[in-house]
Amino acid sequence: MQQNIDKKHKRVIQMSGREVVTYGMPTRFWQDIYYYAMTISWPWFFASFAFLFAIMNFAFAGLYMLGDEAIANVYPQGFWGAFFFSVETLATVGYGDMHPATVYGHWVSIIEIFMGMSGLALVTGLIFARFSRPRSSIVFAEHPVSHVVDGKRLLMIRMANARMNVISEASAKLRLIWNEVSATNGKFRKIHDLTLQREQHPIFVLGWTIFHVIDESSPLYDVSIEELKQKQAALILSVDGVDETTNQNQRGRHYYPIELVRWNHRYLDVFEDQDGPQQVIHYSRFHLSEEVAAVLQDVVEPKQSN
Structure with missing residues (x-):
């Protein structure tokens, strides 16, 4: 009898490319x-x-x-x-x-x-x-990247403003979510806030790359890639600002399963070197990355489980 009760009110929800099946929550159509x-x-x-x-x-x-x-x-x-x-x-x-x-x-x-x-x-x-209704014009890179810079491992995600107008006082929040098991709470999804080097942009017009340093204070420190996959880890990036054209809040959010992170990669440069005051940006390279040589692997390289 309990099994029949649990299977009532089945709903399938798409959450950033991940399918979630729920039971027991009735749909209140006329109230919503x-x-x-x-x-x-x-x-x-x-x-x-x-x-x-x-x-x-x-x-x-x-x-x-x-x-x-x-x-x-x-x-x-x-x-x-x-x-x-x-x-x-x-x-x-x-x-x-x-x-x-x-x-x-x-x-x-x-x-x-x-x-x-x-x-x-x-x-x-x-x-x-x-x-x-405000619709986000923020474009997120398809893959986060991570590589070593000046002896520190950085996690980076690139963004762009598709309208190329001003999003003023834009703020970004990066969070890590993974499965945890405890004797008191059982299995649950825990959210960790990842500190960004700069979480605000005064005039987000063309592009913005956010950085998180994977050091001793980071939840990602000393965690292997295999452990992250076992925990079904994912990154959630949220961006909020004011569109100065419409004077409306501009919000964007992207969900990255940990499998999408490209370790020891860096983004291709979208800027073209030119003489003179004109600046050329190639957004065709926006989602592209290239592999770089790992530095100080014994200190900052993500561990590989045996």
């Missing part, structure tokens, strides 16, 4: 309908409202048909005439040829006009909210 209206795709958004529009008109056409000649000059005769009149009334068009002919017809049309005006305001508000 605004969330679904904001997150479904545009085709499904318009298809859903077109479906509701058709259902409401069929329902009101049925109500008009229940009355005794509730509509004057109805054409064509029968249900479809009532349906066309319902469409005109719900949309508050009112061509004038067909109109309510009885008190019953007037009451039904009053209710339908109220619902039509409310529905139009609702759809307009949702469309505006969807269009005005």
Whole structure:
């Protein structure tokens, strides 16, 4: 019996390329309908409202048909005439040829006009909210890289602003998450904050590379690559700032499973050396890296398990 209870309310969630299956959490659609209206795709958004529009008109056409000649000059005769009149009334068009002919017809049309005006305001508000919702223009490198610089092992992730406008006072947070097991808490995912050399950028316009030093204070220090994989470790990079064009918060987040980290690699230089004041940047190299010779491997090289 317990197994059947645990398998109820199955949901599949995509989390940054990782599929998570959950049980036991019911979907509260009617309590969170605004969330679904904001997150479904545009085709499904318009298809859903077109479906509701058709259902409401069929329902009101049925109500008009229940009355005794509730509509004057109805054409064509029968249900479809009532349906066309319902469409005109719900949309508050009112061509004038067909109109309510009885008190019953007037009451039904009053209710339908109220619902039509409310529905139009609702759809307009949702469309505006969807269009005005901030969307991140921050591009993250496909692979974090790590290599030794001046005797220190650095973990680096490169970012770019696709709009190339100003994101002011941008801040970055890098976190490490992995599985841990304890006698008191059992198995759980623990989050570690990774200290960055510089976690703020005053004017994030073109690019930004964040650095974390893997030293004695770092959770990554003295941990082998195999241990990181066994713990299902991952990096989560979050960036927040203000888009000065729209004056809206700009937020971006990227999830990196530890397998994506390229050890003893560095990013290719995107800048082209040129004489003169003009600077050339090749974003075609943005995701590319190259292998570099490891230095001081006995001190800072990630361990390989035997």
